[in-house]
Amino acid sequence: MEEESDTKEKGQILEKNNKTNTDDIQKNFVIRIMDIFFGKTLLFLKLIIIILILIIIVSFIPNKSGLDNQNPPAGCNNLWWYDNEHSVCQQPKQFCAAYMYFGLQTFETKEACENALAETK
Secondary structure, eight states: OHHHHHHHHHHHHHHHHHHHHHHHHHHHHHHHHHHIIIIIHHHHHHHHHHHHHHHHHHHTSOOOSOTTTSOOOTTEEEEEEEETTEEEEEEEEEEESSOOOTTOEEESSHHHHHHHHHHHO
């Protein structure tokens, strides 16, 4: 009988120790999760917000190179032009592939456009 009660007591002690260890593990786990979400993560979120703000600011900085200086895609050219509806040389426009239509005249420079337009008058 004594052996049975000793075994029961040992079992209860082991069960109590296991429960205590489980509780400690759960508490440590919760503390670690809280640290991840409210400790280091705030720094991470602050860095992300700063980066997003910088991206927004940079996107509003105007591109100083005008259309004249930009490299058009392959098969395209930025050309001065006039046509039957425009009697003044128009600012460079990007023309690609088969862009010609009746009355359209295109030129590499503004001066060439103006000279050709003067000859038609």
